[in-house]
Amino acid sequence: MTADPxxxxxxxxxxxxxxxVFGGLVALNKVSLTLEQGQVAGLIGPNGAGKTxxxxxxxxxxxxxxxxxxxxxxxxAGDPAKVTIAGVARTFQNIRLFPxxxxxxxxxxxxxxxxxxxxxxxxxxxxxxxxxxxxxxxRARELLAFxxxxxxxxEVARNLPYGDQRRLEIxxxxxxxxxxxxxxxxTAGMNPQETEATRQLILRIRETGVSxxxxxxxxxxxxxxxxxVSVLVQGELLVxxxxxxxxxxxxxxxxxxxxxxxxxxxxxxxxxxxxxKGEQA
Amino acid sequence: xxxxxxxxxxxxxxxxxxxxxxxxxxxxxVLAVIAALLPWTTFVLFDNDEVNPSLQYFDAPFxxxxxxxHTMLLGLAVLVVAFVPRIPGRARAQRALGFGxxxxxxxxxxxxxxxxxxxxxxxxxxGDAAFGAVVxxxxxxxxxxxxxxxxxxxxxxxxxxxxxxxxxGALVLAFAAILFLVAETLTAGGRSGVSNPYAGPTFLxxxxxxxxxxxxxxxxxxxxxxxxxxxxxxxxxxxxxxLCALSLPLTSAGNAxxxxxxxxxxxxxxxxxxxxxxxxxxxxxxxxYVAFMGVGAFVAANxxxxxxxxxxxxxxxxxxxxxxxxxxxxxxxxxxxxxxxxRGDYLAIVTLAFGEIFTRSAQNDIGGLTGGSNAIPRIPDVxxxxxxxxEEIQVGGxxxxxxxxxxxxxxxxxxxxxxVFANLKNSRAGRAWIAIREDEDAARAMGIRTGKAKIMAxxxxxxxxxxxxxxxxxxxxxxxxxxxxFLESVTLLAAVILGGMGxxxxxxxxASLLFVLPEKLREFDDYRLLLFGLALIxxxxxxxxGLVPDRVRRAELAGETATGKSIDEEEALxxxxxxxxxxxxxxxTA
Numbered sequence: 005m006t007a008d009p010x011x012x013x014x015x016x017x018x019x020x021x022x023x024x025v026f027g028g029l030v031a032l033n034k035v036s037l038t039l040e041q042g043q044v045a046g047l048i049g050p051n052g053a054g055k056t057x058x059x060x061x062x063x064x065x066x067x068x069x070x071x072x073x074x075x076x077x078x079x080x081a082g083d084p085a086k087v088t089i090a091g092v093a094r095t096f097q098n099i100r101l102f103p104x105x106x107x108x109x110x111x112x113x114x115x116x117x118x119x120x121x122x123x124x125x126x127x128x129x130x131x132x133x134x135x136x137x138x139x140x141x142x143r144a145r146e147l148l149a150f151x152x153x154x155x156x157x158x159e160v161a162r163n164l165p166y167g168d169q170r171r172l173e174i175x176x177x178x179x180x181x182x183x184x185x186x187x188x189x190x191t192a193g194m195n196p197q198e199t200e201a202t203r204q205l206i207l208r209i210r211e212t213g214v215s216x217x218x219x220x221x222x223x224x225x226x227x228x229x230x231x232x233v234s235v236l237v238q239g240e241l242l243v244x245x246x247x248x249x250x251x252x253x254x255x256x257x258x259x260x261x262x263x264x265x266x267x268x269x270x271x272x273x274x275x276x277x278x279x280x281k282g283e284q285a
Numbered sequence: 286x287x288x289x290x291x292x293x294x295x296x297x298x299x300x301x302x303x304x305x306x307x308x309x310x311x312x313x314x315v316l317a318v319i320a321a322l323l324p325w326t327t328f329v330l331f332d333n334d335e336v337n338p339s340l341q342y343f344d345a346p347f348x349x350x351x352x353x354x355h356t357m358l359l360g361l362a363v364l365v366v367a368f369v370p371r372i373p374g375r376a377r378a379q380r381a382l383g384f385g386x387x388x389x390x391x392x393x394x395x396x397x398x399x400x401x402x403x404x405x406x407x408x409x410x411x412g413d414a415a416f417g418a419v420v421x422x423x424x425x426x427x428x429x430x431x432x433x434x435x436x437x438x439x440x441x442x443x444x445x446x447x448x449x450x451x452x453x454g455a456l457v458l459a460f461a462a463i464l465f466l467v468a469e470t471l472t473a474g475g476r477s478g479v480s481n482p483y484a485g486p487t488f489l490x491x492x493x494x495x496x497x498x499x500x501x502x503x504x505x506x507x508x509x510x511x512x513x514x515x516x517x518x519x520x521x522x523x524x525x526x527x528l529c530a531l532s533l534p535l536t537s538a539g540n541a542x543x544x545x546x547x548x549x550x551x552x553x554x555x556x557x558x559x560x561x562x563x564x565x566x567x568x569x570x571x572x573x574y575v576a577f578m579g580v581g582a583f584v585a586a587n588x589x590x591x592x593x594x595x596x597x598x599x600x601x602x603x604x605x606x607x608x609x610x611x612x613x614x615x616x617x618x619x620x621x622x623x624x625x626x627x628r629g630d631y632l633a634i635v636t637l638a639f640g641e642i643f644t645r646s647a648q649n650d651i652g653g654l655t656g657g658s659n660a661i662p663r664i665p666d667v668x669x670x671x672x673x674x675x676e677e678i679q680v681g682g683x684x685x686x687x688x689x690x691x692x693x694x695x696x697x698x699x700x701x702x703x704x705v706f707a708n709l710k711n712s713r714a715g716r717a718w719i720a721i722r723e724d725e726d727a728a729r730a731m732g733i734r735t736g737k738a739k740i741m742a743x744x745x746x747x748x749x750x751x752x753x754x755x756x757x758x759x760x761x762x763x764x765x766x767x768x769x770x771f772l773e774s775v776t777l778l779a780a781v782i783l784g785g786m787g788x789x790x791x792x793x794x795x796a797s798l799l800f801v802l803p804e805k806l807r808e809f810d811d812y813r814l815l816l817f818g819l820a821l822i823x824x825x826x827x828x829x830x831g832l833v834p835d836r837v838r839r840a841e842l843a844g845e846t847a848t849g850k851s852i853d854e855e856e857a858l859x860x861x862x863x864x865x866x867x868x869x870x871x872x873x874t875a
Contacts (some may be wrong), residue, residue: 121712124714
């Protein structure tokens with residue numbers, strides 16, 4: 005990692021009025037997001053709010069119907085490969101590793117756009133080829149150490165435990181040397197310890213100067229991690245601000261949280277009990 | 286976690302008491318030896334029968350030859366393996382030997398009773414009894430049962446850090462053994478034809494024997510050890526392997542006929558490796574691949590001054606071959622471009638259609654360049670310093686058979702193609718192809734320009750096929766649309782899958798088998814494709830990962846992980862870790 009924690013301030017990613025319409029359905033309506041260097045932004049919202057659609061617009065998988073996405077002031081192309089080359093990396097909601105490649109090979113694929121290899125030195129195994137491979141492997145091993153997977157280097161990705169697969173996906177995304185990292189539900193299905201480890205990992209990523217956007221359902225996780233939080237509801241940006249502001253905003257409480265977080269669980273319990281009673285009756 | 290004792294891996298459906306293992310093996314081994322000495326037919330099947338000239342071998346045990354000799358040797362091997370103490374992976378070895386014996390028995394049983402006009406041929410008829418084949422089959426089954434009783438264990442690992450000289454010695458011996466095996470396999474049963482009714486079954490029985498011995502060696506860990514050694518001393522291995530391949534003309538396979546067969550195998554092996562780039566690495570199913578070989582063949586034919594060529598150009602062979610390869614590559618890139626839009630099954634249909642278009646066009650002499658159904662005959666021999674490649678040559682006192690120069694050329698070309706494949710596979714481009722095969726969307730998200738990469742895969746594969754096609758045309762001295770039909774594409778694809786997707790030895794072995802088998806089974810005429818299909822089904826049923834699987838495919842289909850540990854072991858490891866909790870504290874989860 006380029007360990008140079010740059011002071012936050014310069015805007016890195018800027019999504020301007022991104023609108024996505026599928027047929028008659030407006031999945032996103034003029035959603036904007038500004039991300040400054042070294043910031044961790046959270047994106048929350050109920051299921052179907054358009055969070056992943058927004059990610060897909062950012063990464064070029066979808067081309068927004070209107071609006072634009074700027075990275076360091078330059079407009080991003082509507083092609084996932086080009087977006088990654090420009091410096092936006094992502095992980096997937098449902099893990100999408102290269103299951104039959106080893107852990108190290110997975111990360112090396114991430115280095116693809118950052119290494120040069122000409123056919124002649126590849127076919128003849130000239131020194132230039134070995135230099136490039138060595139450098140790529142060195143960087144990949146660094147990243148594996150960073151996420152704590154050094155020991156699993158030669159394992160086949162599909163055989164890794166679930167939590168390690170998530171971490172490998174992050175290492176693979178970091179291998180593309182991104183300036184912005186998009187994490188789609190990085191703690192889905194994790195136990196509390198693993199979730200905490202992921203939080204630490206994201207904080208360490210931020211320290212290296214990479215800006216991060218996180219989609220997550222775990223509100224406690226988002227509030228404990230992010231510098232700013234955006235709330236998406238039915239394709240519209242409802243509120244944006246620091247966790248404190250978002251937590252206190254009556255519209256969020258009304259539209260999304262309903263009640264303060266600590267009361268939700270109590271509520272849920274009551275509801276469940278009532279449901280049980282109803283069934284018994 | 287290190288296991289000091291080998292753990293029992295698979296639980297077979299049949300369970301036998303482990304105490305039965307030794308008696309069963311002993312019985313099977315003794316029966317196999319007896320079977321070799323018993324008569325196998327109740328009457329002499331053919332005139333001038335050289336394989337079964339006498340019905341009785343008890344009086345002349347040293348006169349054994351052919352499959353009876355193999356049966357006896359396998360039987361003795363079973364006894365040795367059963368009674369030598371502390372053989373690692375014993376059950377695996379026994380199982381392989383048992384299958385070998387059973388295969389010889391079964392093949393002979395079917396062939397002899399079919400040709401003798403009934404089961405009486407191999408049991409009892411006209412007052413004569415001949416139970417050799419039956420006894421061999423029973424012996425094989427007993428040995429397999431003994432292996433099941435003993436319980437199949439993991440393949441043992443041997444140390445690969447050896448003194449350099451010892452390692453080199455082991456590798457030379459191993460490759461010499463492979464050369465011997467290849468020569469014997471090629472010539473086993475002799476040249477197929479009317480005068481030699483035993484060619485087919487003898488060859489198949491030989492395959493059974495060779496498979497049994499190789500399986501046994503792999504079971505005790507020798508094959509894995511040798512491949513680990515050769516991986517460690519890669520450069521040395523490649524040199525020795527090429528030298529061994531070049532000395533094939535000095536073995537029993539050293540005559541013009543076997544040289545032609547070996548050259549043809551080489552051509553298809555090179556093509557199969559090219560197809561392996563497209564299918565094995567990039568995962569693009571190509572059903573019209575042989576068309577690229579056809580492009581190479583026709584281009585080379587037209588540029589080399591064949592009598593009926595309309596171009597009337599005569600270029601030296603290397604130039605013609607180079608142009609053929611490049612043009613085939615360009616065609617490959619053009620055909621590959623629709624792959625940007627279609628995936629999976631649809632891609633297979635597109636390539637299938639392309640293959641058909643090529644064959645039909647060549648058949649109808651489109652552009653007057655393919656000779657239509659007359660083909661392009663009389664393509665001149667490749668010449669080097671006034672020596673035509675089909676002539677016999679003399680080096681010092683050594684007489685080499687005709688066609689040996691073509692054989693040398695194809696050995697070098699296959700070597701080069703192997704190097705291209707291996708060097709591409711372990712590079713930025715190769716990883717990109719594999720990533721596309723694994724998950725195209727994720728590959729794009731990693732910054733891989735998938736369209737470009739796929740076209741590159743088609744281009745490389747087609748170039749290799751075009752080069753092979755150019756040699757093919759010159760060796761056969763004719764380029765005909767007939768050689769580049771759909772069936773050839775399918776057979777090549779089968780060679781790649783059968784041998785093991787994504788590996789070089791797999792593609793070579795697959796191509797060898799698929800193009801030798803029909804040659805050897807020639808006298809079964811009508812049945813040979815049936816037998817051929819049956820063999821394919823059997824192999825895919827019992828070894829779905831292919832004969833020489835990729836490390837990862839092996840993991841996927843054979844219940845092993847890439848590190849060679851069994852899944853059970855790995856699971857135990859995972860459970861152990863989970864139990865310890867991520868921080869290493871016992872019962873860490875609250």
